Amino acid sequence: MKDLGLVSEVFDSKSIKKLKGKAGIGHVNYTKKITSRDYAQPHVVSTSVGEIALCHNSAIINVEDLKRDLRIKGHVFLKGSEGEVMAYLIADEMERFHDILKAIKAMMRKLVGPYCIAIVHEGRVFGIRDPYGVRPFCIGELTNGFAVVSESVGLDVLDAKLLRDVIPGEVVELTENGVESHQMMNRKNKALCFFEYIYIARTDSKIDDRFVYEVRQRLGARCGKENPVDAELVIPVPDSGRSHAYGLAGETKIPLVEGLIKNRYVYRTFIMPEQRTRDISVREKINPIVNIIRGKKVVLVDDSIVRGTTMRRIVQAVRSAGAKEVHVRIGSPPLIAPCYLGVDLKTRDQLMAPGKTVEEIGESLTADSVGYISIDGAVDAIDKPKADLCMGCVTGKYPVNVPFESHRFQKSLDQYKEENEG
Template structure:
């Protein structure tokens, strides 16, 4: 067994997608630093690489690096990026390898001049379009589907940037929240289903586009509105224009944005993320009224739901696990001899709070189920009399094709086992998942979300999974 999977509960989650951020300033400000801090607020959406591109009216300069934003950029890197508009990207690889060539933004030259693009999402028809473009003589330098979009835009450059983007997005299928930078414009695009989030913000003398509203807060901007599904927004020195490129739009935001991905201090498509997570805990109590002495959470993502469960049940909420926040991404896998002794490097039960008690343990989701058994075992070793494991989302049974790095279906514990079999495997006294209806009540409406990972029904037709 991979020891890191046992150590780190985050390895039993869907992996983040990417974060995008764009700025257009009508005044002389330090645009690159503004983007840096915006990306810092979006770091939870991707930790593999980061990049910033800045335009000054004549050219677009770019810097990219591997790792966290603080590792990818020095003060000197930021000072070298001068201009009045720019875009940035933090990446988690959902398509393509983890290497600097695949880091975004992607910068390309065309008849329109330099164009930089940063993309959050995944195209389901990228391979088909890539093949057609290669047959037509296009050369690809990366293995990511974002370059497919960049090439489509470049191909239509002679028609002007607005028409080139319009034509390019008519050809692609899947999820995309994009920020595009030309030498004098900032452009935002959201897919016709709004699967991945994108919002518009304003500061004293300019505009911001960002994956989440928490990034606006980080730089002192105010949220104006969410970019609508099927909308292109173009910002230049004259004004801000909006076009709808698709009439058949229905907002179907990824449900996992609210369950796990988004920062709790964000508001996405009018729904407060933290509030929806607290309500998930309240709904869990409506569905599973368990007699217990304490409610605890798997930190940090299970905390709001645990607070909600405690609030309506009257059972006290307290800390159940202490999290070691300094286990980095390059944690050394110990020898077999040490593995059995070092099972609590990432999370350790707080014995004084759980010893002799009936415990309700709440997490936001279970994907592989690799760490759940360890968490239950560690609570029992710490003296818990009973462990009731509740999950603040429905059972994950299907992969995601829209910008989340998900395991094959064969690796999803909810696709292979019944709830009773999962409960038995993890050794819990109770195992309960939030129902689909319960989830919709948390979201305050019963439609408008992509829930394909729960029920296999996707907003866009997906590739055949075959032997996955």
């Protein structure tokens, strides 16, 4: 059962009761624009080995090559979605191996790019994570079974216990008796998206044994240390900058106040398509509390700056509210390159920072000063080896070769395949 709209619009208690069975998968789309329910997940694909139900969070870089190969083999695509490609790859390999695990392994070797996949085939449920582990994926135990979810908070709402993260390159099968593990691919270095810790994951999530809230506090503290400022108030940009702001205020001993109030009935601007819609929305979205701000030197703290539209408007609003000085501190290094690995930052012209100095960014934001955390500072705050993180959007170096980007540190597709043999 699937449709367009909010979960609460698609499902109600009556429709949920109609869903019978002992295994299931589900998907909520967040950023991708979908205009037809046919593109909504899960996908159910009829293949020569029966129906495969599949949902995924992925950005398959070589998807067009895979489609072409599958078409040559006679597969006809109904929608041409990545899910359909994955299902046909499995079906194809099933004809060769007659074993779903071997078929999944063969599919994994062909997919280049990040993916977390949940599959139901003939009553068996599998969770699959790409060998780089770009996106989080974890396993939980319910009172009467097991679950794999893309964020640990999904387990919290089910009152389930977080067991562990799915290991990059691992396939888990959820059975009545437990979780069976099959390590299909091994890479020396992983590439967890560092932006999950900065912005994407919910603050109450836990990724790789690190609480996102605590990481964000450390990011803010480090940013404060690296970019000292003479100010009287730290003001978080709600809600994205709050945990970073707590960290920065703790480090700098500048008092934190909630000087900006968010209108909770407006959607996030990040996912709105039109620049005009974004401009209007930002004005309506956040309102300064004048009597807190008037006459003060303030530091605004946010997690990141994408286009700069929101931050510029906020700086101007805080100035109009009578602030003496407005400084900006950001808990991420400048975003200078697109993301090809699943985050909706497709081109450099969608970003504010490429080609600009920090001073120029400050001028553009009309702020008295701007300070970003350094790349090494962010790595320290996340507390994982730099070699195990993807930081492509702040370094321009990606863990796999991607179209239209060339960089001496990138790996070629052949190198990728070679490293992932086994």
